[in-house]
Amino acid sequence: MKHPFQIIVTDKKGEYLFTSVKNHIQIFKTCTGELVSTWTDDVDVDITLKQQQAEKIKQLELEQQQKEIEETHEGGNKIPKIPVPGAGAPTVYNYIRTLKLSRNEQYLIGTTDSDKAIVVFSLFDGSSGDDQRVPPALKLIKRQPFPKRPCTISTNYNDEFIIVGDKFGDAYSLPIASQEIIPTKDLVPILGHVSMLTDAVIGISTREGGNQKEFIITADRDEHIRVTNFPLSYVIDKWLFDHEEFVSSLCIPWWKPDLLISGGGDEYIRSWDWSKETSNDCLLFRFDIKEYISKDTELVNVVKIIALKKNDFAKLCVLTEKNHSLLILNLEESGKIVFDQLLETDNSIVDITSDLTGDHLILSFDNDNNKLLKFFKINAQTGQFSNTEADANLQDSISQNSICDVDTTKAFYPLYHISQLRKRGEH
Amino acid sequence: RAHSNPFSDHQLEYPKSPYAMDWESFYPGFVNQETGKLNKKVEIADIGCGFGGLLIDLSPAFPETLILGMEIRVQVTNYVEDRIIALRQQHINNKDFFKKYQNINVIRGNAMKFLPNFFQKSQLSKIFFCFPDPHFKNRKHKARIITNSLLSEYAYVLKEGGIIYTITDVLDLHEWMVKHLEEHPLFERLDKNWESQDECVKIMLNSTEEGKKVTRNNGSKFVACYKRLNNP
Numbered sequence: 001m002k003h004p005f006q007i008i009v010t011d012k013k014g015e016y017l018f019t020s021v022k023n024h025i026q027i028f029k030t031c032t033g034e035l036v037s038t039w040t041d042d043v044d045v046d047i048t049l050k051q052q053q054a055e056k057i058k059q060l061e062l063e064q065q066q067k068e069i070e071e072t073h074e075g076g077n078k079i080p081k082i083p084v085p086g087a088g089a090p091t092v093y094n095y096i097r098t099l100k101l102s103r104n105e106q107y108l109i110g111t112t113d114s115d116k117a118i119v120v121f122s123l124f125d126g127s128s129g130d131d132q133r134v135p136p137a138l139k140l141i142k143r144q145p146f147p148k149r150p151c152t153i154s155t156n157y158n159d160e161f162i163i164v165g166d167k168f169g170d171a172y173s174l175p176i177a178s179q180e181i182i183p184t185k186d187l188v189p190i191l192g193h194v195s196m197l198t199d200a201v202i203g204i205s206t207r208e209g210g211n212q213k214e215f216i217i218t219a220d221r222d223e224h225i226r227v228t229n230f231p232l233s234y235v236i237d238k239w240l241f242d243h244e245e246f247v248s249s250l251c252i253p254w255w256k257p258d259l260l261i262s263g264g265g266d267e268y269i270r271s272w273d274w275s276k277e278t279s280n281d282c283l284l285f286r287f288d289i290k291e292y293i294s295k296d297t298e299l300v301n302v303v304k305i306i307a308l309k310k311n312d313f314a315k316l317c318v319l320t321e322k323n324h325s326l327l328i329l330n331l332e333e334s335g336k337i338v339f340d341q342l343l344e345t346d347n348s349i350v351d352i353t354s355d356l357t358g359d360h361l362i363l364s365f366d367n368d369n370n371k372l373l374k375f376f377k378i379n380a381q382t383g384q385f386s387n388t389e390a391d392a393n394l395q396d397s398i399s400q401n402s403i404c405d406v407d408t409t410k411a412f413y414p415l416y417h418i419s420q421l422r423k424r425g426e427h
Numbered sequence: 428r429a430h431s432n433p434f435s436d437h438q439l440e441y442p443k444s445p446y447a448m449d450w451e452s453f454y455p456g457f458v459n460q461e462t463g464k465l466n467k468k469v470e471i472a473d474i475g476c477g478f479g480g481l482l483i484d485l486s487p488a489f490p491e492t493l494i495l496g497m498e499i500r501v502q503v504t505n506y507v508e509d510r511i512i513a514l515r516q517q518h519i520n521n522k523d524f525f526k527k528y529q530n531i532n533v534i535r536g537n538a539m540k541f542l543p544n545f546f547q548k549s550q551l552s553k554i555f556f557c558f559p560d561p562h563f564k565n566r567k568h569k570a571r572i573i574t575n576s577l578l579s580e581y582a583y584v585l586k587e588g589g590i591i592y593t594i595t596d597v598l599d600l601h602e603w604m605v606k607h608l609e610e611h612p613l614f615e616r617l618d619k620n621w622e623s624q625d626e627c628v629k630i631m632l633n634s635t636e637e638g639k640k641v642t643r644n645n646g647s648k649f650v651a652c653y654k655r656l657n658n659p
Contacts, residue, residue: 168569169576170576188575189575189576191576191579192574192575192576192577193576194537194539194540194577195540222540222541223443224543228579232612232659233579234575234578234579234582234611234612234613235579235582235613235658235659236579236580236582236583238548239444239543241443241444241445241446241447241544242443242444244443278548279444279548280444280446
């Protein structure tokens with residue numbers, strides 16, 4: 001049986017589908033379902049522990065040498081052991097947790113668990129000529145480890161820098177094209193939250209005298225959304241206050257850069273005019289999604305919000321965790337959000353992606369029948385979503401071409417982790 | 428307990444935003460009788476105020492300024508609350524001292540996580556960090572109250588020209604705080620001459636319970652004060 005796709009990402013035209021399954025990254029051609037490139041993270045899960053062990057041994061040897069110089073005394077040095085997790089300890093996985101395309105679609109950036117690194121791929125290396133459309137190929141140009149596990153990736157407006165957010169609340173900025181690896185101890189964060197970072201996006205404000213100004217918008221587990229100058233990230237612009245639970249997803253519709261949509265652990269999706277002068281004026285609208293969430297989930301856990309547009313139809317797709325439906329909302333010019341439709345599915349949805357044409361809304365599923373994907377299109381006249389026969393064939397062939405097979409659903413890697421962001425009281 | 432983990436999910440109460448904060452109940456002596464509202468905002472914050480010694484000495488020095496202490500330990504916060512209530516009671520019938528101790532109060536909170544929930548942009552003119560937890564271990568350094576990223580938050584709530592006051596008896600922590608404040612582009616150190624003339628430095632050196640303990644033990648006190656520069 002094929003393992004579900006954990007992450008799916010499509011390019012602006014919807015020509016290729018970039019996916020992660022366990023520790024594999026695969027690229028498929030959407031019009032044929034053909035697998036065009038793969039990459040497997042074969043770094044040992046224990047690499048960090050092994051490195052620590054090696055360092056300790058080195059340190060002990062040094063100490064030993066010094067001792068020997070001081071006096072010829074017998075030392076009881078032992079080789080340190082790699083700690084073995086006890087019963088019930090959380091499993092250490094080795095999978096790709098984040099996948100992001102740079103804005104110019106020249107690079108694909110992922111994060112790996114094994115060594116807490118980001119992996120940067122050049123997709124069209126050495127084939128910059130436009131004569132022939134060459135399919136993207138995964139060429140690893142950099143593997144940069146971080147002190148804490150990276151969990152969110154973004155690139156700035158002109159794709160000069162990769163913005164990496166980690167589980168410790170810090171965000172880093174690294175030049176995208178440079179192949180230099182910086183030692184983890186020399187990495188200096190550009191900003192930090194005292195809470196786990198959950199999402200980071202780059203926003204462009206055109207408000208001030210027509211000058212384009214870049215901001216980095218970060219969300220965390222403590223209900224905070226923070227707007228910070230970029231690259232002068234020591235100047236904080238404002239916080240957007242209104243969430244009452246963790247914030248897990250931020251989305252700036254590509255056609256409306258001043259608008260920000262946010263969602264997380266509470267019952268509302270919010271829209272913001274994030275670049276306004278005072279933070280109290282930023283909230284535009286709250287939309288209650290609770291009633292559209294299926295009964296089997298008590299609490300709302302928003303996994304992802306994406307915005308798509310076809311002609312005058314501006315839509316938001318809201319994915320909530322362990323849900324058999326995708327909530328489609330209409331996004332009005334004013335930032336008001338209105339219910340549109342509920343796309344019901346047979347299986348629980350793991351991830352969603354869409355292109356800029358509105359011709360590809362792709363869903364990936366958690367199931368054991370090798371039907372891992374579903375394609376939808378917006379009807380340009382009615383604004384409704386439909387799935388065609390041709391789509392069904394493509395879905396099947398992509399699923400069939402995926403290289404990751406497992407014997408039972410028990411071998412699935414954990415597909416749901418958003419609900420764990422909810423705070424548990426100490427007392 | 429003497430310490431508290433600033434990263435844990437304490438059952439904390441904090442306002443959803445600075446606009447949602449009910450300051451009137453904190454400073455009843457300053458509530459405008461006609462409007463029922465405060466006509467001024469908190470301007471001085473003592474982060475990790477401990478047993479409240481600094482607040483109590485700052486109160487008469489800045490009688491018209493609202494001052495707030497923040498403390499993460501529940502029992503300590505309760506103690507300071509009781510202390511302020513008692514002081515207010517003692518002076519309530521004295522007409523000359525009508526507003527005495529009405530300008531200070533304390534709140535339980537985690538300033539490292541939720542400072543911007545309490546204060547608006549550029550609201551504060553002074554922030555005090557008196558004898559903060561030194562967090563000696565290397566891997567605990569992110570728990571220190573002065574870090575590069577937290578300084579950006581302090582700069583956000585401080586008005587331009589506002590001042591950060593730090594004092595500690597731990598040389599290593601003093602050097603750490605100075606190093607990070609020096610590195611931050613929005614802060615500039617105030618010199619020894621300024622320190623010797625500033626009223627708050629005097630109060631800070633002698634008023635806190637920690638400071639008195641250090642004096643009793645003939646320990647050293649290290650002071651560093653920084654001015655909030657204008658945004659570029």
